[in-house]
Amino acid sequence: MSASNPQPTTNHVAVLAFPFGSHAGPLLTLVRKLSDAAPHLRFSFLSTAKSNDSVFSSIGVDRVKRFDVGDGLPEGYVYGQGKQLKVMELFLEGAEERFKKGMETAASEMGEEIGCLISDAFYWFVGEMAEEMKVGWVALWTSGPRPLLVHLCMDLIRKHIDINSCESREKPLEFLPGFSSIQGADLPEEILSPNLDSPFTNLLNKMSHHLPKATSVLINSFEQIDSQIHDQLNSSLQNYLNIGPLTVLSPSPPPSDDHNCLLWLDNQPPNSVVYISFGGFLSLPPHELTALADALQESQIPFLWSFRGNPEEELPKRLLESGKGKIVPWAPQGQILMHSSVGAFMTHGGWNSVLESIVGGVPMIGRPFLGDQRLNLKTVENVWGIGVGLEGGFVTKSGVLKALGLVLDSEKGKLTREKVEILRGLAHKAAESTTGSSSRNFIRLLEIVTRSI
Known part of the structure; x- marks a missing residue:
């Protein structure tokens, strides 16, 4: 050549x-x-x-x-x-x-x-x-x-x-x-x-x-x-x-926040919001979307959902009209996970997402799909203690409610936040x-x- x-x-x-x-x-x-x-x-x-x-x-x-x-x-x-x-x-x-x-x-x-x-x-x-x-x-x-x-x-x-x-x-x-x-x-x-x-x-x-x-x-x-x-x-x-983490070692200019996610987060109490994103490659099947929507509506926990699809067609109308959350087609994830109002991150467990959650000091709730995601999330839960998996590895209404309760409102959740904060400090120190x-x-x-x- x-x-x-x-x-x-x-x-x-x-x-x-x-x-x-x-x-x-x-x-x-x-x-x-x-x-x-x-x-x-x-x-x-x-x-x-x-x-x-x-x-x-x-x-x-x-x-x-x-x-x-x-x-x-x-x-x-x-x-x-x-x-x-x-x-x-x-x-x-x-x-x-x-x-x-x-x-x-x-x-x-x-x-x-x-x-x-x-x-x-x-x-x-x-x-x-x-x-x-x-x-x-x-x-x-x-x-x-x-x-x-x-x-x-x-x-x-x-x-x-x-x-x-x-x-x-x-x-x-x-x-x-x-x-x-x-x-x-x-x-x-x-x-x-x-x-x-x-x-x-x-x-x-x-x-x-x-x-x-x-x-x-x-x-x-x-x-x-x-x-x-x-x-x-x-x-x-x-x-x-x-x-x-490359996002800390070589930070890029902040992406545009066309859907005003950060402004919406500014109006939420500290550690109260669950941010939801399963990446851009695969999405939840319909029955899991319904189960997640039902759990969010029953919990009344404020949520920010980066949703790849058509929410009007794929999500229950009652959730869209609940007023408890914000659903957007794209969100500046790195900035969101560093926002003080975000208390949990429901994720597919892709490595970039895991790193961004650590950099932001946010505990994770995991629902893996394929590849390295199961191992990443088992490491998050069983080795580092900075998150929890959903029961059975899939979204069910009861499983989501249990996971949200553990992370946002329990002694285990407090310990989880302390552990992820330690890793957050090590990540920033390394860079x-x-x-x-x-x-x-x-x-x-x-x-x-x-x-x-």
Whole structure:
């Protein structure tokens, strides 16, 4: 891969993003900070047009040029509810070749060969690209430390757990240090999948074998959140660096609050509001939406709900007319979770949401959907003690009422708030300029990237 007039040296870094969920945003935040710290570097950011439109519209970036790669969808493909996983699978088919073509275009347009690759950790094939190009590979893991460790230990876990036995899945993972309060059933489903050839499971399986070869593995976390797990990862990976929380280490300009969420929160008592958001990738099924609406109406607890859908069609009219809450299509989540009136966060357990809740000092109520979310929320509840899960893992009226009572109005809730406040302090300390562990790790990362090119 070469430009038409390649230069003898290069300051060009190619960045390969995973365009689903909340993956691309943290990667662009990291690149923006690298760009600010090393103005001589030039970055080409490669993702799908839809993903690039989303992240570049909210974050202004100098010295970073976007390049759109194909999404792998057939012409005329219609997006729709329930198709998210299929869209992801279609993208993964042929993604490696589309990224190679995208980097060729980037090298040509930038007039400079690529000297370093930074990618989402999912992309195991970037390691092979880097080896072929004789450049460094820096991989960003956008979830938490425990999901990363269990993926690296996938072969070991499958030796200890019978994937066809429910009884085996319900046993604690005593063979993994620090996992005695976690069961096999809490793991990402890909770890114990009977079909290792499915696109996403195959991707993660290959990732677990390639990541130890990366020049550096980054994580959007901080060392003090789970020191025992940090030590295990540090011994397994080269230049394993906690460089988070990125929202604190490299804060972006506050997003617009078009729906006046913060103004509405200003008029609520301290620690009284439950903020509800299940991310932008999946949504609750109709019967769970009804159960949640019934629980909110009976509890009379003020709520702010970031709702992806049509509330007039999907939520009971009595809730919409109750006057106890505010339902919006989008909300500035990071700012909301730092508002003094928010006392609980009902979440799907995506890592970005967990981190933002910790940074804001808000206890969580968890309803996971897929991937790392169950493990994240079990860690929140069983290891850190900064939240509770819904009974059975699903939304029921009684389960929501019980969880709200525990978090907002009980001695356990008071202890939970104290524990999350401790983690909040550690997160902010880690990101302190020059002295914090994440800040020092970022300086080390900058040295690795500049040395690599």
